[in-house]
Amino acid sequence: xxxxxxxxxxxxxxxxxxxxxxxxxxxxxxxxxxxxxxxxxxxxxxxxxxxxxxxxxxxxxxxxxxxxxxxxxxxxxxxxxxxxxxxxxxxxxxxxxxxxxxxxxxxxxxxxxxxxx
Amino acid sequence: xxxxxxxxxxxxxxxxxxxxxxxxxxxxxxxxxxxxxxxxxxxxxxxxxxxxxxxxxxxxxxxxxxxxxxxxxxxxxxxxxxxxxxxxxxxxxxxxxxxxxxxxxxxxxx
Numbered sequence: 001x002x003x004x005x006x007x008x009x010x011x012x013x014x015x016x017x018x019x020x021x022x023x024x025x026x027x028x029x030x031x032x033x034x035x036x037x038x039x040x041x042x043x044x045x046x047x048x049x050x051x052x053x054x055x056x057x058x059x060x061x062x063x064x065x066x067x068x069x070x071x072x073x074x075x076x077x078x079x080x081x082x083x084x085x086x087x088x089x090x091x092x093x094x095x096x097x098x099x100x101x102x103x104x105x106x107x108x109x110x111x112x113x114x115x116x117x
Numbered sequence: 118x119x120x121x122x123x124x125x126x127x128x129x130x131x132x133x134x135x136x137x138x139x140x141x142x143x144x145x146x147x148x149x150x151x152x153x154x155x156x157x158x159x160x161x162x163x164x165x166x167x168x169x170x171x172x173x174x175x176x177x178x179x180x181x182x183x184x185x186x187x188x189x190x191x192x193x194x195x196x197x198x199x200x201x202x203x204x205x206x207x208x209x210x211x212x213x214x215x216x217x218x219x220x221x222x223x224x225x226x227x
Contacts, residue, residue: 103149103168
């Protein structure tokens with residue numbers, strides 16, 4: 001596999017369920033990101049990891065819990081979500097802080113379409 | 118603060134028409150500017166980028182020039198195809214953050 005992959009591609013869950021989204025990058029990058037894409041709203045950055053360390057938590061509710069066990073894998077653990085959390089969740093990766101930020105480019109996965117009932 | 122403003126869509130064109138999607142930005146510091154494209158059912162793909170004033174990014178017939186004096190990064194293509202139908206996002210980066218516009222949907226009809 002090449003690039004950034006995400007599983008599952010679609011997920012339907014109840015408000016009391018616990019599920020996890022997975023992201024894997026095959027680009028040798030050091031930074032990984034979670035974004036939320038809701039209809040008619042700009043992409044919202046949720047979390048940033050550089051070299052497995054979380055460097056950004058953009059005021060995300062605690063029902064979203066990220067995990068980055070190594071530079072190639074990123075998880076988003078979900079529990080007791082609300083219907084308004086239904087969205088497309090996108091993962092991205094980039095070279096990270098070792099690179100000049102002017103040239104550092106983020107590469108995105110296909111996303112997980114999440115529906116909370 | 119840092120922000121990106123894109124023209125509202127959808128933009129509807131006939132095949133081979135000229136395309137312009139406007140993007141203006143507000144930024145502290147010296148941002149890099151990007152256009153990403155999202156085809157139906159897919160994630161975002163980098164289309165082109167420019168890292169300093171007067172740079173021109175280009176790819177697949179699309180072009181955009183980083184205009185510092187007008188704080189703009191308008192996307193253009195001389196002759197669109199049906200396969201260009203997608204949502205286009207303008208974005209800027211300052212540091213390790215990408216800030217996106219709301220996206221502009223392009224619909225191209227035969």
